[in-house]
Amino acid sequence: MGIATALIGILPSFDSIGWWAPVLLVTLRAIQGFAVGGEWGGAALLSVESAPKNRKAFYSSGVQVGYGVGLLLSTGLVSLISQLTTDEQFLSWGWRIPFIFSIVLVVVALWIRNGMEESAEFEQQQREKPAAKKRLPVMEALACDILSGIAAHLWNKETDMNNKGSSLTPAQALEKLDALYEQSVNALRNAIGDYIETGKLPDEKARTQGLFVYPSLSVTWDGSASSNPKTRAYARFTHSGCYSTTITRPGLFRPYLEEQLTLLYQDYGAHISVEPSLHEIPYPYVIDGSALTLDRSMSAGLTRHFPTTELSQIGDETADGIYHPAEFSPLSHFDARRVDFSLARLRHYTxxxxxxxxxxxxxxxxxxxxxxxxxxxxxxxxxxxxxxxxxxxxxxxxxxxxxxxxxxxxxxxxxxxxxxxxxxxxxxxxxxxxxxxIGVGPSNAKTICDHLAVLRPDVWLMIGHCGGLRESQLIGDYVLAHAYLRDDHVLDAVLPPDIPIPSIAEVQRALYDATKEVSGMPGEEVKQRLRTGTVVTTDDRNWELRYSASALRFNLSRAVAIDMESATIAAQGYRFRVPYGTLLCVSDKPLHGEIKLPGQANRFYEGAISEHLQIGIRAIDLLRAEGDRLHSRKLRTFNEPPFR
Structure with a gap:
């Protein structure tokens, strides 16, 4: 048993010998199991056979005492090593020391065993052999049991320690993500270059072995207790198990990934691993930043022979909460293919x-x-x-x-x-x-949010113009949206309009306080220019031409303003867990005869835009100071991915 335990201590990692590592580990554990059974039974039998007739129960109790002493000694050794090493040192080599130390126990056990006296029953069968030196059987059994207890405890701790040994720290995980991603990108670029220059096709066998794939990041939690604050809206597990996703551009997302992994690692003791995935990087996403030059005539050939974007594999099922957690536990809202798709669109649109x-x-x-x-x-x-x-x-x-x-x-x-x-x-x-x-209209608003969401921004705010719907409002007054009437219709299929979009308290407070500071209107005076209430977002720029229908609906909703983007942006923030808010400036009052005319509009622009923009900037300063508190738990679904 001691030899098998020592061999575990020097067992190479998965990175060194691949799948042989778990095969050898399971084999050595099986040997440990058989050995523990033999030691336990032998110790109990020896104690009973060697004890006086009226002391057999007392002598056999040494088996249990020895196991307890072994537990204490082994726990003390592991604790000592963990205190003398850093986390990275312990995970790298410190965990191996208790296993290698079992060699010392093997030597001690052999010395004890060679000098032990056999039981009377056994001696009757071995009379021809010389008698061994007399010893105290109870002490010998106790010593043997102590060694068995130490080995048994190491065996029980083995899975946890090997998991920790093979687990990556957040820093190690980021380095491995970088290495695997760059390896795949370089391989794909080189293969494209060879195809353009010589017509050489990529190696299909190498592709099946992961030549062009994204790296996969997995985080596993065993369900044990955590120190995670209940008020935090992210870096939380909803159930035990393995959560995974594919990663692209790890350098771009490094601060985000480092924050998420560090919290899960520290608060849950999560096991982190990085491996090649099964999903290939589409070739269009590696062209930028390379020396490759393509023309339109090459596109068809590249599409035939290299991985391409498949829209059937890109979607927002995780963000919309329509995946099945029993089949798959996503680590983040967006996988690598969805992120790469949006990063390319962001550059195109912006x-x-x-x-x-x-x-x-x-x-x-x-x-x-x-x-x-x-x-x-x-x-x-x-x-x-x-x-x-x-x-x-x-x-x-x-x-x-x-x-x-x-x-x-x-x-x-x-x-x-x-x-x-x-x-x-x-x-x-x-x-x-x-x-x-974003220009005008809910379609643009939806489009930009679809793609911007993959960057996981901390907040987005709508700072624009609106039509005032209340007679008491003046041109240049502000509207702080507390609710939305969604007549934009662009999200009805994924977020029906009867789903309420809650306001985010931290954002509302920041916009209100910023308005007071920048406008210089203290206390209750700010309410002379700032109106709170429902904002209508419509997809019909000429809603005024259907006044009779529009006015009735606006009246029922108690709306105070109308525009064509705000509710869409808020709904997208709700959908993608990005804190959102709206502060609009009244530029006309079409229901009350104050229609925006060129001369009037110019005078309004000159006086209002600077102050309105400064309110938005000041609100961001206040929200930046909120830190983690900015992200709201009210946006979480029942089966929320751990990453923000």
């Missing part, structure tokens, strides 16, 4: 790379907000006390403090090439602000 997006997002539906954001952003970059260090603009324009005449360097023609251009005010710690001009 004219900026995914790396530049910041976690705090402002949506607007008017171009003039962009002009004000660019002006303010450039001033922040030049301010040495500002946390903002760069401005990334649609069309590939990059502005820093060294850029001469930065506002002039930002060309209007560049952003006009993109459907929903974006501007990113970047901080050194990646906690800056992204502004996206």
């Amino acid at each position: 004219g900026t790379p995914a790396e530049h997006f910041q976690p705090f997002v402002l949506f607007t539906n008017y171009t003039r907000y962009v002009d004000e954001f660019v002006r303010w952003g450039c001033s922040q970059i030049l301010d040495p006390d500002s946390p903002y260090i760069a401005l990334s603009c649609a069309g590939g324009i990059w502005i820093t403090a060294e850029t001469e005449a930065p506002e002039e360097a930002i060309s209007d023609l560049a952003w006009k090439k993109h459907q929903m251009p974006a501007w990113h005010l970047i901080t050194a710690d990646g906690q800056g602000i992204t502004l996206i001009n």
Whole structure:
């Protein structure tokens, strides 16, 4: 038994010898099991046979005492080693020491056994052999039982320690994700290059063995008690078991992955593993950033011979909560194929790379907000006390403090090439602000949120214009949406309009407080300009032409404002667990005869846009300070993936 235990201590890992590692481990454990049974039975038999007739029960109790002493000694040894080593050292080699130490126990056990006196019954059968030196059988049995107890405890602890030994730390998991992903991307790029230059087809056998696959990340929880705070909305397990997903661009998502894995590892003692998956990387996603140049004539050939995007494998079943947890436990809301699909679309729609997006997002539906954001952003970059260090603009324009005449360097023609251009005010710690001009309509609002959600932003806010529906409102007043009447219809199939969209308390408070601070209206005075209530979002830009039907519905809903994007953005935030909020500015009052005319609109724009944008920026400052509390438990489903 001791030899088998020692061999476990020097057993190579799965990374070194592959599947032979678990095969050998199971074999050695079986040997341990047989040996424990033999030692236990032999010790009990020897104690009873060697004891005086009136002391047999007492002598045989040494078996149980020895097991308990062995448990204490082995637990003490493991505890000592864990205290003398760091977590990484213990998981790397420290766990092996107790197993290797069993060699010492083997030597001690052999010395005891060689000097032991056999029982009288056995001696009668072996009379020809010389008598052994007299010893105290109860002490000999006790010593043997202690050794058996130590070995038995090590055996019981073996599965847990081997799991810890083979488990990766969050840092190790990230390194392995990087390595496997880069390996697959380089292999795919090289194969595409060979095909373009020589017509060589990729090796099909190598493909079946995982030549082009995404890495797979798995996190397993055994159901034991955790120290996870009940108020945290993410990094939580709903049940024991293995949760997994495929990962793309691990470098881009490193801070996010590190946070999620660290919390699960520390609070649950989760087992982390990284392996090649079964899903190949579609070739279009590795072209950017490489030296490959393609023309349209090559597309058909590449599609035939290389992995491509299959829409049947891309969806939002996990985010929408319609997967079956008994069959599959997802680790995150989006797998690698869904993420890569959206990252490519984000660059297409916004004219900026995914790396530049910041976690705090402002949506607007008017171009003039962009002009004000660019002006303010450039001033922040030049301010040495500002946390903002760069401005990334649609069309590939990059502005820093060294850029001469930065506002002039930002060309209007560049952003006009993109459907929903974006501007990113970047901080050194990646906690800056992204502004996206989504244009007009719920279709655009749904589209940008579908793709932006894979970046797991901390919040998105709608800062735009609306029509005021109440007579008491004035042009330039603000509307803080507490509820939504969803007449946009673009999400009805996945989120029916009768499903309520709750307001997020932290976001509502931040928008309210920011309005008070920026407007300079203290206390109750802010209510003179800020109205809370229901916002209607419609997909009909000319809803005024159906006044009789619209007015009745608005009246029933007690709506205070109407636009074409806000409810869609809020519903998408609800759907994708991204905190959301809406602060609109009244630009006209069509129900009350105040229709937006060119001259009136220009005067309104000059006075209101700067203040409105500053309220949105100040609200982000307040939300940034919320940290983990910003993410709300009210957005979780019953079977929520562990990752945020």
